[in-house]
Amino acid sequence: MAGVASKGGEVRSDTYRDSRTWLLLPAWLTLVVLVLVPVSLMLVYSFLTKEFRGGVVWEFSLAAYDQFFCDRGLFGDEPCSIEWNYITIFWRSIWQAGLATLFCLIVSFPTAYFIATRPQSTRVIWLFLITIPYWVNLLIRTVSMRFMLREEGPVNNVLVWIGIIDDPLQMINTSFAVQIGLFYSYLPFMVLPIYAAVERYNFTLSEAAADLYATKYVTLRRVIIPSIQPGIIAGCILVFVPSLGAFLAPDLLGGAKNFMIGSLIEEQFKGNAGNWPFGAAASMILLSMVMIILTLYARQQSKALGAGS
Amino acid sequence: MPNKPAIIVKDAVKRYGDFVALKKINLSIQDNEFFTLLGPSGCGKTTLLRMIAGFEDVTEGEIFLFGEEIDKLPPHKRPVNTVFQNYALFPHMNVRENVSFGLEMLGQSKSDAMRCAEEMLELVRLSQFASRKPAQLSGGQQQRVALARALAPQPKVLLLDEPLSALDLKLRKAMQLELKHLQRETGITFIFVTHDQEEALTMSDRIAVMSDGEIQQLGEARDIYERPRNTFVADFIGDTNLLAVKVESISGSMVQCLLKGGQRLKIAVNDKIKIGDSLHVSIRPERLFVSDVDDSRGTLRGTVKDNIFIGTDINSLLILDSGDEFRVRASNSDRGNKRIYAPGKQVFVTVEEGAARLLVD
Amino acid sequence: MGSRKYNIRAYPGFIHLTVLCLLILYLPLAIVAVYSFNNSPSIVVWEGFSWRWYLDVFIGLESAKFKLAAKNSFIIAIIAATVATVIATFSATAMIRGGRFRLRTVSFGLISLPLMVPEIVTAVATLIFFNSIGFERGVLSILLAHIAFCIPFSYLPIAARMQGIEDTYEEAAQDLYATKRQAFTKILLPLMMPGIISGFLLAFIISLDDFIITNFVKGAGVETLPTAIFGAVKQGIKPNIMAISTMLLAFSIVMVTLSYLISKSDDKT
Numbered sequence: 001m002a003g004v005a006s007k008g009g010e011v012r013s014d015t016y017r018d019s020r021t022w023l024l025l026p027a028w029l030t031l032v033v034l035v036l037v038p039v040s041l042m043l044v045y046s047f048l049t050k051e052f053r054g055g056v057v058w059e060f061s062l063a064a065y066d067q068f069f070c071d072r073g074l075f076g077d078e079p080c081s082i083e084w085n086y087i088t089i090f091w092r093s094i095w096q097a098g099l100a101t102l103f104c105l106i107v108s109f110p111t112a113y114f115i116a117t118r119p120q121s122t123r124v125i126w127l128f129l130i131t132i133p134y135w136v137n138l139l140i141r142t143v144s145m146r147f148m149l150r151e152e153g154p155v156n157n158v159l160v161w162i163g164i165i166d167d168p169l170q171m172i173n174t175s176f177a178v179q180i181g182l183f184y185s186y187l188p189f190m191v192l193p194i195y196a197a198v199e200r201y202n203f204t205l206s207e208a209a210a211d212l213y214a215t216k217y218v219t220l221r222r223v224i225i226p227s228i229q230p231g232i233i234a235g236c237i238l239v240f241v242p243s244l245g246a247f248l249a250p251d252l253l254g255g256a257k258n259f260m261i262g263s264l265i266e267e268q269f270k271g272n273a274g275n276w277p278f279g280a281a282a283s284m285i286l287l288s289m290v291m292i293i294l295t296l297y298a299r300q301q302s303k304a305l306g307a308g309s
Numbered sequence: 310m311p312n313k314p315a316i317i318v319k320d321a322v323k324r325y326g327d328f329v330a331l332k333k334i335n336l337s338i339q340d341n342e343f344f345t346l347l348g349p350s351g352c353g354k355t356t357l358l359r360m361i362a363g364f365e366d367v368t369e370g371e372i373f374l375f376g377e378e379i380d381k382l383p384p385h386k387r388p389v390n391t392v393f394q395n396y397a398l399f400p401h402m403n404v405r406e407n408v409s410f411g412l413e414m415l416g417q418s419k420s421d422a423m424r425c426a427e428e429m430l431e432l433v434r435l436s437q438f439a440s441r442k443p444a445q446l447s448g449g450q451q452q453r454v455a456l457a458r459a460l461a462p463q464p465k466v467l468l469l470d471e472p473l474s475a476l477d478l479k480l481r482k483a484m485q486l487e488l489k490h491l492q493r494e495t496g497i498t499f500i501f502v503t504h505d506q507e508e509a510l511t512m513s514d515r516i517a518v519m520s521d522g523e524i525q526q527l528g529e530a531r532d533i534y535e536r537p538r539n540t541f542v543a544d545f546i547g548d549t550n551l552l553a554v555k556v557e558s559i560s561g562s563m564v565q566c567l568l569k570g571g572q573r574l575k576i577a578v579n580d581k582i583k584i585g586d587s588l589h590v591s592i593r594p595e596r597l598f599v600s601d602v603d604d605s606r607g608t609l610r611g612t613v614k615d616n617i618f619i620g621t622d623i624n625s626l627l628i629l630d631s632g633d634e635f636r637v638r639a640s641n642s643d644r645g646n647k648r649i650y651a652p653g654k655q656v657f658v659t660v661e662e663g664a665a666r667l668l669v670d
Numbered sequence: 671m672g673s674r675k676y677n678i679r680a681y682p683g684f685i686h687l688t689v690l691c692l693l694i695l696y697l698p699l700a701i702v703a704v705y706s707f708n709n710s711p712s713i714v715v716w717e718g719f720s721w722r723w724y725l726d727v728f729i730g731l732e733s734a735k736f737k738l739a740a741k742n743s744f745i746i747a748i749i750a751a752t753v754a755t756v757i758a759t760f761s762a763t764a765m766i767r768g769g770r771f772r773l774r775t776v777s778f779g780l781i782s783l784p785l786m787v788p789e790i791v792t793a794v795a796t797l798i799f800f801n802s803i804g805f806e807r808g809v810l811s812i813l814l815a816h817i818a819f820c821i822p823f824s825y826l827p828i829a830a831r832m833q834g835i836e837d838t839y840e841e842a843a844q845d846l847y848a849t850k851r852q853a854f855t856k857i858l859l860p861l862m863m864p865g866i867i868s869g870f871l872l873a874f875i876i877s878l879d880d881f882i883i884t885n886f887v888k889g890a891g892v893e894t895l896p897t898a899i900f901g902a903v904k905q906g907i908k909p910n911i912m913a914i915s916t917m918l919l920a921f922s923i924v925m926v927t928l929s930y931l932i933s934k935s936d937d938k939t
């Protein structure tokens with residue numbers, strides 16, 4: 001997502017300039033009709049009046065956003081004071097996604113560094129091992145994590161057996177489980193961009209630092225990490241953004257107390273609440289947050305590019 | 310019509326936006342000729358070649374192939390073929406398939422094309438590699454496959470875009486001779502692009518020296534080396550000493566020139582000049598003699614700064630009294646005739662008759 | 671002491687974290703795979719090796735439901751991946767070999783839109799779209815949503831591959847009397863093939879795995895494998911779910927190994 005946000009690849013030639021309109025037409029048609037128009041329609045829906053059994057009445061209304069931000073008391077007739085319910089859910093999502101990103105970073109950096117410093121022949125195998133889980137169904141991975149963490153599950157069994165704990169811990173339906181789930185879901189997204197950055201890193205710089213009396217850890221902090229920072233940032237975005245809107249991990253591992261944005265939105269369309277305009281408004285708010293993050297990232301990237309060369 | 314030129318380039322201009330890559334090029338290349346476009350990178354030589362091949366359109370002007378205008382034709386309709394700088398051998402096809410590709414595209418049956426490809430491979434002595442993929446060949450072999458592939462459709466003109474630049478020195482020398490030989494054998498007009506002046510001098514019938522999108526001089530190899538028309542050509546081709554001079558007097562075909570330090574040189578006139586003009590004189594280092602005796606025959610005085618041994622020759626670096634640096638080359642074989650003097654020694658330099666050449670710009 | 675060379679690149683402990691990382695990635699999957707062979711209706715105790723749950727998937731009570739879901743999943747994935755790959759191949763040709771043009775950046779923005787918009791937002795938007803135009807929700811609506819969602823996944827490896835192909839190849843082809851169309855089919859397409867195959871496989875897996883979008887746009891009663899598994903898991907993890915998961919897991923590993931081998935065999939030539 002972020003690593004490719006450059007320009008869709010370099011122009012290699014203009015051999016097919018005459019037919020490029022026709023060649024791009026199918027993609028334009030598909031994506032405009034099936035993504036751009038729907039997202040615009042969603043924006044429109046967020047300003048419509050809800051119908052009680054799902055769907056909308058075509059009447060302009062700010063009710064969805066009002067419900068999100070304003071607390072108007074039990075009967076809905078008081079003046080607006082800040083409604084914390086949904087802001088808390090959003091804040092919890094940011095917090096969970098942030099922690100998951102941090103865990104990913106802590107584990108991924110040494111992993112990516114280790115792999116990138118292997119000899120060419122074994123490097124491919126390590127990398128292959130890291131990428132396989134990315135290809136495994138996310139639902140299955142989340143389910144297997146749920147299987148691991150449940151009360152009579154393997155993790156508890158091992159912990160009891162070793163004697164660290166006497167009774168099984170309640171791990172499922174905690175925010176910890178959600179963080180582990182998100183961490184597990186998006187770990188490869190962190191490893192790969194950092195790996196790519198370390199692979200491009202020029203190790204003569206480490207030698208130069210050592211030559212100038214830097215210890216290994218000073219070198220790591222002052223030379224290596226700053227050099228591969230773009231990879232680290234890309235990895236953080238690749239983990240944070242999908243974590244923010246994640247549905248499976250909070251739903252299967254977090255339970256009702258650890259509601260995140262994804263579940264809130266899903267509930268409006270699939271669940272009993274059935275408030276489409278509110279769901280559309282929540283989606284718009286999530287989308288705006290992601291777009292702000294991506295725009296900031298793109299701006300920082302182009303600035304770094306301008307300063308770097 | 311046997312004497313119809315193979316290629317005529319008429320007032321060809323190439324612009325990329327505001328940038329002018331080629332300024333009104335006029336060129337006529339004879340049939341059977343080994344013609345070289347020589348110049349530093351960015352001089353426009355490759356652009357000109359690509360315009361003939363059809364990969365770049367001509368902004369203004371025309372290109373004719375045996376009298377037929379081709380500049381509007383797409384590349385696949387031009388009966389010229391190219392040997393690319395990096396060979397551009399199709400990596401997913403074997404050598405035989407690569408060589409027969411053009412013939413198949415021209416509508417020949419697969420079997421005819423294959424048979425012809427085998428013949429071409431024999432010509433470049435690669436028959437035993439016909440079933441290999443390009444990546445399994447050495448650089449020199451790949452180069453010969455590229456040559457066979459471009460020659461197989463029997464083009465009217467063969468275009469070669471720095472084809473030898475990726476080879477090492479020894480292989481390059483061998484390929485130079487082979488190319489020259491191949492050109493004689495096939496009788497096809499070769500247009501060869503290079504930035505290597507030695508390569509150009511070795512192979513070409515005629516050379517066009519280019520810089521800044523213009524042809525600086527066009528002529529036979531020896532002509533260009535011995536009678537450069539301007540300072541760019543004199544400097545780019547071979548090694549030379551360029552001295553700034555002022556015209557003092559003209560008598561008949563000889564000019565008396567004044568050097569910076571007050572010394573004088575007598576040089577044959579070869580251009581329109583008048584008294585008082587500031588010009589350059591070019592003198593090749595191998596056509597100078599050094600001695601410690603002043604025989605007062607138009608000699609220049611200077612001091613030896615250094616002697617550098619470069620194998621076949623010894624280069625002596627002198628500082629003339631005018632302050633100019635001056636290089637003199639003595640062949641290692643005639644050390645007996647040409648003496649080498651120790652640094653610091655004051656010496657006199659004699660210019661071989663006809664070796665000094667006045668250059669207007 | 672002294673005989674060991676000072677390695678400037680190595681940091682102690684990094685290898686342990688790498689192993690930990692792989693352990694975290696694989697342990698849950700491995701344990702589910704092991705328990706899928708448990709000869710017990712309970713998921714708590716191990717009662718010996720058995721194929722019974724695999725048998726149960728194919729002939730058990732719920733087998734019809736899962737078979738239909740699997741059929742839907744594979745049909746959708748094959749069609750969606752094929753269409754997305756064709757669209758992506760065309761787009762990559764225009765983007766990488768169509769020169770610079772004004773709408774190029776916009777075009778790329780559009781192509782990568784499904785990657786930037788959170789999946790749940792795409793799901794909501796697509797549901798709203800189908801609802802507002804009165805499009806009946808079912809296999810077709812899932813298929814259309816998947817095609818759009820798969821395009822960028824297919825595009826990236828194809829464009830990357832195409833970028834690596836030098837432009838002199840198609841020039842050489844044209845120089846040797848091939849038309850642009852022939853240069854495309856005879857030279858560019860074969861050279862792009864490894865990228866096209868990875869693009870297809872990636873799109874295929876993405877479509878096969880998708881839960882969120884499918885869950886939103888599927889009609890009542892229409893299930894794909896992930897929605898069927900999700901529905902079943904909501905009732906509690908049963909051994910037959912673990913058997914299905916293990917089969918899907920094995921399938922994914924076979925696919926990724928396949929694509930790895932294809933890219934590797936290509937490096938050799």
